[in-house]
Amino acid sequence: MPEPVAAQAAPAGGAGAPALDETMLAMDVVDTIRHADRLVERELEGTDRQERLRERLREIYKSQGIEVADHVLDQGIAALEEQRFAYAPKGQGWRRSLAIAWATRGRWGRFALAGLGGIVILWGIYHFTVVAPRQREATAVTRELQQDLPRALRAEHDRVLAGTQDATARADAARLLAEGEAAARAGNLAEARARRTALSDLAARLAAAYSVRIVNRPGEPSAVWRVPAANPRARNYYLIVEAIDRDGRPVEVPVTSEEDGRTARASRWGLRVPEAEFERVRRDKLADGIIDQPVIGQKAAGSLATTWTVQTSGGAILSW
Known part of the structure; x- marks a missing residue:
């Protein structure tokens, strides 16, 4: 006390x-x-x-x-x-708070400046590592959709028309062009790019010229037969063929397997033929190890179809 x-x-x-x-x-x-x-x-x-x-x-x-x-x-x-001698502090008005802050600026000013500097640095890092790249990407996508892709689609379409008179190929090119331009206008970048790629592939397939011949090399099969999974009592017969250009180089073409529906680009595949064609080739090779007439198809530039000299359903396999 x-x-x-x-x-x-x-x-x-x-x-x-x-x-x-x-x-x-x-x-x-x-x-x-x-x-x-x-x-x-x-x-x-x-x-x-x-x-x-x-x-x-x-x-x-x-x-x-x-x-x-x-x-x-x-x-x-x-x-x-009556609380007569008790001290009652005045209310915390904004003027009083401002005055206190100004009077104590020496204590908190350094920390405030350091904090502000840290915020500026962090904002700069975020801007240059996140915001700016996103803006550049958005600008690039917009330019591609509005300028680059429409020009590329039109160029590939014109390339197809210049390389063929085939009505089916021209109709496919017109459809792909229309779908690609619509996708670009809608801002669908993936679909527009896919149509451009499809047009480019179509032009390349039309421009390709090659022969299809039966593989005839030591240690490699020229024909195989398979038992289909859906009918174990049946047999499917295939000639193993390859696509070769005029210079003897292999040419990769799109091939769809009838066994699993897989499509891949391949220069060698199995072409399905009737049993009689299979036996003819087998006997020819067994006679002297050489197939006398190995070329069985021709693919001309400007056409999508291959002209065959053997009976074939066009079915294919990618492995054997």
Whole structure:
């Protein structure tokens, strides 16, 4: 408990403002009560709490050799209940907050500048590593859809028309061009690219010229037969053939397997033929190890079809 302020009893007589000593003593009473929280809680219970509190305070001051008049004690008790000597801070207005921030700028300014610098650096990294690449990609995609792809589609279409008079091929080229341009206008990049690739493949197939001949090399089969899974009592017969250009180089062509539906580009495949054709080739090779007429098909430039010199359904296999 803080030491009470020593004071003399108030002078008797006259009404008027309380003496300074009485005011100081009343404030001391308030401070004594405030620092004795348990005393306040205990003494202020009940209807005669002020009287009991007055007696308790009188004992406290008497034990310290200080005589305090009753009216001074009453002033202290009343001041405590009215919060007269309690400090009540003013509200936190924006002007006060701004003034405090300005006054303490030396403490938080360095951290604020460091934080701001970190934010700027992070934003720069994000912009140059994420935002800028996305913007460049979006610009490139837009340019491709609006300019590059339409030009490429038209160029491949014109290439097809220049390389063939085949009505079917020309109709396929017109369809692919229309689908590709529609996809580009709709912003469908994948579909537009796919139609451009299809047109390019069509032009390449039309431009290709090659012969189809039976493979006739030591250690390699020239013909095979297979048992179809759907009919174990049947046999399918195939000649193993390859596509060769005029310079003797292999040519890869699209081939679809009738066994699993897989399509792949291959220069060698199995061509399905009747059993009689299979037996003819087998006997020819067994006779002297040489097939007398190995070339069985011709693919001319400007055409998609191959002209065969043997009977064939056109069915094929990719492995044997």
